[in-house]
Amino acid sequence: MKNTIKSVKGTRDFYPEDMAIRTWLYTQMKKVSESFGYQEYEAPILETLDLYAAKSGEELVEKQSYVFNDRSGQRITLRPELTPSLARMVATKQNQLTYPLRWWSYGPFWRYERPQKGRTREFFQWNIDMIGDRTPQGDAEMIAIAATFLKQVGLTSDQAKIMVNNRTLMEEETLKIGITAEMRRPVFQLIDRIEKMSPEKWQEYAFEIGLSADQLEQIKQMLDNQDLWKNSEELTQTFAYLEAYGLSEYIQYTPRVIRGLDYYTGTVFEAYDTAGDLRALFGGGRYDNLVSDVGGAPVSAVGFAAGDVVISILLQELGLMPEFSGSPAKVFITTFSEELQTNSLSLASKLRNAGIDVQTYPGYTKLGKQFKYADKKGAEFVLIIGEEEAQNNQITVKDLAKGEQTLVLQDKIITYLKEKI
RNA sequence: GUGGGUGUAGCUCAAUAGGCAGAGCGCUGCACUGUGGAUGCAGAUGUUGUGGGUUCAAAUCCCAUCUCCCACCCCA
Numbered sequence: 391m392k393n394t395i396k397s398v399k400g401t402r403d404f405y406p407e408d409m410a411i412r413t414w415l416y417t418q419m420k421k422v423s424e425s426f427g428y429q430e431y432e433a434p435i436l437e438t439l440d441l442y443a444a445k446s447g448e449e450l451v452e453k454q455s456y457v458f459n460d461r462s463g464q465r466i467t468l469r470p471e472l473t474p475s476l477a478r479m480v481a482t483k484q485n486q487l488t489y490p491l492r493w494w495s496y497g498p499f500w501r502y503e504r505p506q507k508g509r510t511r512e513f514f515q516w517n518i519d520m521i522g523d524r525t526p527q528g529d530a531e532m533i534a535i536a537a538t539f540l541k542q543v544g545l546t547s548d549q550a551k552i553m554v555n556n557r558t559l560m561e562e563e564t565l566k567i568g569i570t571a572e573m574r575r576p577v578f579q580l581i582d583r584i585e586k587m588s589p590e591k592w593q594e595y596a597f598e599i600g601l602s603a604d605q606l607e608q609i610k611q612m613l614d615n616q617d618l619w620k621n622s623e624e625l626t627q628t629f630a631y632l633e634a635y636g637l638s639e640y641i642q643y644t645p646r647v648i649r650g651l652d653y654y655t656g657t658v659f660e661a662y663d664t665a666g667d668l669r670a671l672f673g674g675g676r677y678d679n680l681v682s683d684v685g686g687a688p689v690s691a692v693g694f695a696a697g698d699v700v701i702s703i704l705l706q707e708l709g710l711m712p713e714f715s716g717s718p719a720k721v722f723i724t725t726f727s728e729e730l731q732t733n734s735l736s737l738a739s740k741l742r743n744a745g746i747d748v749q750t751y752p753g754y755t756k757l758g759k760q761f762k763y764a765d766k767k768g769a770e771f772v773l774i775i776g777e778e779e780a781q782n783n784q785i786t787v788k789d790l791a792k793g794e795q796t797l798v799l800q801d802k803i804i805t806y807l808k809e810k811i
Numbered sequence: 812g813u814g815g816g817u818g819u820a821g822c823u824c825a826a827u828a829g830g831c832a833g834a835g836c837g838c839u840g841c842a843c844u845g846u847g848g849a850u851g852c853a854g855a856u857g858u859u860g861u862g863g864g865u866u867c868a869a870a871u872c873c874c875a876u877c878u879c880c881c882a883c884c885c886c887a
Binding site: 396399449450453454471499501503504505506507508509513514515516517586650651669670671672673694695696697698699700701724726756757758759760761762763764765766769772774776777778786788790793795 | 812813843844845846847848877878879880881882883884885886887
């Protein structure tokens with residue numbers, strides 16, 4: 391590899407094998423989304439920077455967005471997330487839509503970050519949201535979709551789990567120990583970081599934001615209390631519904647998940663591999679203010695986003711990723727000789743007209759090489775029209791897996807192959 | 812944005828302590844001019860990321876730069 395022009399940092403080339411995986415992932419997301427009645431939509435990849443300034447995190451807008459001026463001087467960004475676009479789409483047609491909306495989308499996003507394990511600058515993300523409903527059933531449905539997806543791609547509840555909590559509950563519980571609205575944000579950030587910092591550093595941080603030793607002790611107890619959810623009517627109902635879905639094994643309550651993003655207002659959840667080696671598989675929750683933030687009337691929503699990178703690594707590591715290789719055409723037609731090439735080409739055409747995918751060999755080379763090529767390309771049946779076959783209106787069909795071959799009359803070839811494929 | 816590592820054949824990696832740049836896999840050819848996988852034999856692979864420096868001699872030591880990887884930040 392000498393002077394090959396390099397690809398842009400943090401982007402990935404999708405060779406056919408990779409593209410097959412990407413398509414497969416998309417198909418799984420589509421299946422799950424549609425099985426719950428969600429409709430696919432798409433938003434522009436280019437948006438004005440203003441759209442994100444409204445509510446996205448400062449870091450995301452200031453540091454991680456790809457921003458440029460277009461020819462009219464307008465500040466344009468490659469979308470770093472979808473939710474603001476979704477909020478705008480809803481706000482724009484707010485009175486013409488039937489609620490609750492059930493929408494899903496899968497597409498590319500860009501964030502200017504340092505690439506590392508599970509993080510690229512260009513990635514794909516599945517977004518799924520229910521808008522215009524504020525019930526525990528809605529929360530439960532969204533979590534059920536997430537769990538169904540884990541199941542759909544072959545992950546067991548021993549391999550991946552969805553951690554659930556509720557921000558309203560945490561607000562109430564922290565209020566009991568004297569943490570008022572002004573202190574809430576730093577305290578939630580403190581809770582968000584308990585898994586990420588050493589106990590000493592975490593304690594230091596707690597005192598820095600102004601907690602008393604007594605409050606800290608009570609927060610610690612709170613974060614170890616796996617039964618805290620019983621104090622929340624919303625969560626109690628949500629978990630009961632998830633029981634009814636038969637998906638409880640994938641769900642785990644934890645007071646420690648609270649989400650870094652500020653716009654969440656109710657139930658929140660994140661999915662992780664149980665080995666705990668990787669980043670979050672997806673994250674989401676209930677948000678009430680996004681549509682009004684872009685100029686619409688207030689409407690509640692719940693949803694989550696799942697990137698393609700971490701889930702792919704996990705499936706790869708667990709050996710759950712299907713392997714795709716070779717051509718989609720299972721039938722391969724050889725070229726016996728220069729003179730007989732036209733016979734092969736007409737046969738290929740005849741099969742294609744009958745709906746059979748076929749690849750042929752361009753030009754002529756000895757049959758051994760053609761077989762080798764066919765094998766590598768994933769062909770299952772190799773067809774030969776040699777001199778004898780041409781004279782007798784026959785075709786030799788070799789089944790590569792079995793190593794057997796049969797002479798088939800040209801009139802019968804379509805029905806013969808359709809039975810076998 | 813901060814910190815740590817890495818770079819040798821298409822791929823995975825060797826090269827003792829500066830001293831002829833190698834192996835496996837893959838690739839090409841032949842055995843096998845009407846048949847793939849297996850086997851055997853033969854062959855081709857390189858600006859050792861790039862630029863400079865030290866040295867009789869540099870993949871190896873020094874400086875710079877780039878790449879990719881990993882962690883932090885943030886988050887899918």
